[in-house]
Amino acid sequence: KAGVTQTPRYLIKTRGQQVTLSCSPISGHRSVSWYQQTPGQGLQFLFEYFSETQRNKGNFPGRFSGRQFSNSRSEMNVSTLELGDSALYLCASSGEQLNTEAFFGQGTRLTVV
Amino acid sequence: QKEVEQDPGPLSVPEGAIVSLNCTYSNSAFQYFMWYRQYSRKGPELLMYTYSSGNKEDGRFTAQVDKSSKYISLFIRDSQPSDSATYLCAMSALSGAGSYQLTFGKGTKLSVIP
Numbered sequence: 001k002a003g004v005t006q007t008p009r010y011l012i013k014t015r016g017q018q019v020t021l022s023c024s025p026i027s028g029h030r031s032v033s034w035y036q037q038t039p040g041q042g043l044q045f046l047f048e049y050f051s052e053t054q055r056n057k058g059n060f061p062g063r064f065s066g067r068q069f070s071n072s073r074s075e076m077n078v079s080t081l082e083l084g085d086s087a088l089y090l091c092a093s094s095g096e097q098l099n100t101e102a103f104f105g106q107g108t109r110l111t112v113v
Numbered sequence: 114q115k116e117v118e119q120d121p122g123p124l125s126v127p128e129g130a131i132v133s134l135n136c137t138y139s140n141s142a143f144q145y146f147m148w149y150r151q152y153s154r155k156g157p158e159l160l161m162y163t164y165s166s167g168n169k170e171d172g173r174f175t176a177q178v179d180k181s182s183k184y185i186s187l188f189i190r191d192s193q194p195s196d197s198a199t200y201l202c203a204m205s206a207l208s209g210a211g212s213y214q215l216t217f218g219k220g221t222k223l224s225v226i227p
Contacts (some may be wrong), residue, residue, distance in 0.1 A: 004156070042219035043157075043201065048212065055212045068133075089170070090156055102215060104149075105154035 002027065004093050004105035012111045018079040021108045025072050025093030031055075032074040033102065035065060037088040046089075049074055050096075081112045116140045119202055119218030128227050130188040134216045136202035139183065143204040145213070146178050148187045151199045151220065160187070160200075192225045199223070 005024040013019050025032050033048040034055075045058035049068035066076040072093075078085055088109050092102040128133055134148075143175045145164045149157035161176045163169045169176045177186040185204075189196055202218040 005154050035217075043217040045214060048122070048214070050212065056208050056210050101159060101162065103159065106154075106156045 004103055005091060006089075006091050006105035006108050008108060009106065010109045010111075013081050014113055015081055017081050019078060019081060019110060020075055020077050020112075021089055021091075023074045023076075023091030023093075023105060024092060025074070025091075026103055029093040029095055029103075030072055031094045031096065032068055032072060033092045034074070034076050034092075035090045035092065036060075037090055037107070038086075043090070046076065064068060078110075083112050086110060086112045116147050116216050117202065117204060120221055121219055123222040123224060125224045125226060126192055128192060128194060129227055130192050130225075132187075132192050132196070132223060132225075134187040134202075134221050134223070136185050137183055138185070138204055140204075140216075141183070142206040142208060143216075144207070145205045146185050147177070147203040147205075147215075148174075148176055149201040149203060149217075150199075151201060153198075157201055166171045194225045194227050197224045 007022045032051045034046040037043045037044045047052045047066050048056040052068045068074045088107045090107045092104045094102045115134040117138045147162040150158045151157040151158050163176050166178050166180045172189045199220040199222045201220040203215050205213040205215050208214045
């Protein structure tokens, strides 16, 4: 069974640009959640999508957005990039609920210069 | 006060030692408790989860939950150099939207010295 796939693995962007990250969940999983990981703040929840609908949202500005497609693949978009957006962005998939088993991808390392 | 507190370490132990990793939490609504292991440049990997107070054992790993004290622990017996990683505690609770949301500790970096 293939795991969670995130693309690209690494990205370098300039302040003010926008970026789109992609996540393909485990086959059959309908929940996809996104997290930002930084050394100072740890893993912080961005949002969760289930069956193409945003089910939950963390405390991030509106520059961070996402969507989910009918095949459960998800994308997140960050507009008007800031230096502080440099982080590892992780995607996790689970079957129905995030109560116990969330499986993570390897992440996308975003560097904003 | 953050919802989940975890000592970031680093923690360095000799091979074969028993390792104790801990988290405290403040939100009584947390229902499920998990431990993840994250190797450098990798995503977190689920080690164990539990939902009740008490101990749960899986090989060399034991997860312990004390809901009355809002305290969870992970014990690693006979630690190996391959256990060197960052260990993250995580907890989930039902959100207002009717779905579960995970909250993570910041992680403890463990090094097991041969």
